[in-house]
Amino acid sequence: MHGDQALQLVTIAHRSTLATAPQLPIPKYSQKLVLDICLETRQLGDAIAHATASVENLTQDPALICALTIKHLAVRRNKRCLLAYLHTRIGGIKERWWDAGGALAHLLAPFDASSTLGVGNSTGDPDAPDLRSALSQQELDLMRDYSSLVLDYKSDFLDVLDIAAPIGRPPGELFVDVRVVRDAGEIVLENGARFEFTKGSRFYLERALIERLIVQGYLEEM
Structure with missing residues (x-):
């Protein structure tokens, strides 16, 4: 029909x-x-x-x-x-x-x-x-x-605001304690620092530098 x-x-x-x-x-x-x-x-x-x-x-x-x-x-x-x-x-x-x-x-x-x-x-x-x-x-x-x-x-305004960043919960502090939940290998952050993100390791880093990795599921907040 x-x-x-x-x-x-x-x-x-x-x-x-x-x-x-x-x-x-x-x-x-x-x-x-x-x-x-x-x-x-x-x-x-x-x-x-x-x-x-x-x-x-x-x-x-x-x-x-x-x-x-x-x-x-x-x-x-x-x-x-x-x-x-x-x-x-x-x-x-x-x-x-x-x-x-x-x-x-x-x-x-x-x-x-x-x-x-x-x-x-x-x-x-x-x-x-x-x-x-x-x-x-x-x-x-x-x-x-x-x-x-x-x-x-x-x-054009990425140095001021990243419109792709999550807004579900406003950040409570500039630095955040995170744990690696999936291997990401060596990552160079925007400030030039290099980190080896292997599964299970923990870091205390500036949120703005690792926000994308949290969103992508490589890191999770503690």
Whole structure:
């Protein structure tokens, strides 16, 4: 029946928004379902065009008017469902970019089941797809372009404010005691200091210098 596939698509999008803490993983892009809906929409459009081209006066055939109205409404509904699906996924992509503090490489890294936190997987669930495999190529391009756009915007005042820094909890002190929860290797901080962040080690450092590593899940506050 017309619209059944579009309803499936909206249901998938709705399920991905049912929880925010912890986030549900973004479902894998439903390419086949999207293409099937596009095909159905084109077929409905062709049927409408063919019917109207073969009739000189539609007002003389109420049954045809009714049939064309149903097809037209089905086309509009399919388009709205497709746009709702894409809009929901774009919102989820942007939300995860901000949650990761703009760390695109970290966000698109493959899932590491041995890590305390799943890299590229917001839930740490090994059965859930990592973000890169869940997105279509167009969505990956969108995420990269969005990241470049925000980074270009914030570069003009990065020495004053980092708009990608988390704001859920204001910092209580300039220095913070942290523990390494995932190996990060040797890191050179903005002040030039070098640290070897190996899992289990602890440091007392300036929060502003390691805020990004905390957001990315390499460090956790004690």
